Amino acid sequence: MTKPTAAAGEPPYLRIAAEIRRRIADGELAPGERVPSTRRIAGQWGVALATAAKALTTLRLEGLVEARPRAGTVVAGAVPAAPSRRPASAPDTAGPDRELTLDRIVRAAVDIADAEGLAALSMRGVAARLGVAAMSPYRHVPGKDELVLLMADAAFGEETYPAEPPEGWRARLELGARTLWTLYRRHPWLAQLGALTRPLLLPNLMVHGEWALAALDGHGLDPGTLFDLHVLVFGHVQGLAVHLEWEAHAQAATGQTEDQWMDSRAPALRDLAASGRFPVFTGAVAALGEHGYDLDLDKIFELGLRALLDGVAPMVEGVDVVDVVEGRGR
Structure with a gap:
């Protein structure tokens, strides 16, 4: 601008x-x-x-x-389209002549979670959105927990990978990480579903895992290290994506955007800087001046991905760390 x-x-x-x-x-x-x-x-x-x-x-x-x-x-002037490849759905008021299907239930539930967050999801709400009786969805899915897993599998299945992968392990991992970031951006609630220690065993999520493992395979890594590096990259993506939904919850609870919230905390920030206890922090704030620090999760995602892959490159490429430090890496 x-x-x-x-x-x-x-x-x-x-x-x-x-x-x-x-x-x-x-x-x-x-x-x-x-x-x-x-x-x-x-x-x-x-x-x-x-x-x-x-x-x-x-x-x-x-x-x-x-x-x-x-x-x-x-x-202002229009409700923004849902950030997915299909258009945002208005409440589905299908009459009895249209059969209620599991696919329609899942799509309606995803729309609710995208627009209002996972906490707003309920079986009754899905039924209301579809214009059917409150108990009708239960004929297709036992309850909310099962529905959430179906939603996640559908969401992770919205992006696939090319039959001919890009050349090199790094390019493949970058594509996989950015694809997952795109999905978490589109559906922020996804990052809230599973801890790294308790992974979701979903077919469409496994597609992304298989892509990452295949990128690292064939480089002489033992199976444990292969999985460790995959989890490390996945954890970077999911760990940042968690904050997408947290920020949405904070905005809904306070009515303030992240910028407005930071502006309201200016006096507390000045007090911390003036205390003398945090000289590096105070110096950095002073250097930024009135413009402040603009926290951009997309930028941090790319910065972290680059740093992470730079760090694991010697392991994948079989370069001795001492050689890298001394400039003898191949």
Whole structure:
């Protein structure tokens, strides 16, 4: 985003609001699309967080943007499409002439979890969404626990892999990790379902595991190390993805976006910095200035994946760690 041309005597927040308003009017920002955060605005325009927040407040008062609990500040005017390859489903009001199937039940349940979180899911809610009697779904699935497993298997099955894998173990692992990240991004509740120590034994999740294991196979790794490295990569993806749903819950509970919450904690942050107990933290905060730190999970995912694969490369490629340190790696 470029800085708008300043009009004489016009406050900065109005110039920023005008530029975002133009982008909305020109269709560069579509209804339901997230607008720049206060921290991003502050960094791009070189203004204080308070000024950035005032610009968004101006647009909010005009009805052009709105804060949505599970999305942040977005362009107003339409409910955003569910982040999946199929369109978001409205409540299914099928009459008795349409047969209730397990597939329809699972799809309706996934839609509810995507929109409202897994805690909002109930068998009665699924029935209401499908327009059937409250007990009807029980003819196809025993209860919520079983339904959640079917939902997870369906969600993990939304992405597959090419018949011809990319060249090299690293490219294959990167594709596998990014594919899983895409699915967790699309369905944030997925990351809440299973601990690493108690994996979900689902056929479609096994597809992703098989892809990762095949990428590492054939490099002389013993079976235990093969599984350890697979779990390490999977744990990186799932460990970050957990925070997607946590943030959605926090927004729903507080009514604040992550940016608004951080802005409200500015006095506590200043107190910590002024205490003198945390010199590195204080120095880093001071260096960031008014623009602050913009925590971007997508960026951290890529940073962590690169660092993780750099670290395991000597093991996979059979390079002695001492040789790597001394520059003799092949």
